[in-house]
Amino acid sequence: MVYYQSILGIPHFSTITGEGVSEKSKNSWFLIYRVKALVEEYLTLEKFPFLTISRPGAILNRVNYEHFGEFLFKYMPFTSKIEATDLAKAIRLDAEKVHTGSNQQSVVKYYSN
Numbered sequence: 001m002v003y004y005q006s007i008l009g010i011p012h013f014s015t016i017t018g019e020g021v022s023e024k025s026k027n028s029w030f031l032i033y034r035v036k037a038l039v040e041e042y043l044t045l046e047k048f049p050f051l052t053i054s055r056p057g058a059i060l061n062r063v064n065y066e067h068f069g070e071f072l073f074k075y076m077p078f079t080s081k082i083e084a085t086d087l088a089k090a091i092r093l094d095a096e097k098v099h100t101g102s103n104q105q106s107v108v109k110y111y112s113n
Contacts, residue, residue, distance in 0.1 A: 011050065012052070013050070014091050016054045017036040018033075018055055019055050019057045019112060020055075021055055023037065024037075025037035049106060049107065051107070054091060055111065055112045056082045057080030057082060058073035058079060058081045062084045
């Protein structure tokens with residue numbers, strides 16, 4: 001396997017998958033969960049020095065883009081939701097942190113709401 005992060009020198013990679021995605025999702029009946037689980041697995045194997053995987057619930061108030069499901073979740077109680085601006089701010093703050101320690105061991109962080 002070619003480790004592109006070592007060739008390109010990428011120190012930190014952040015991605016957003018989705019709530020409910022886990023290693024078990026690779027066998028899901030739903031294509032979206034299978035694909036997201038495989039993306040997480042591939043990125044973990046890529047051995048980035050720092051990898052952040054965010055698994056938010058419904059993302060609310062996106063600019064110029066909204067899923068019908070997210071429109072419904074906006075009004076449903078007891079479901080996890082996050083504002084698009086709050087999610088973006090959290091990812092930015094995580095990426096701006098000063099990373100110390102050895103680069104020989106990969107650090108993977110998972111965030112959920």
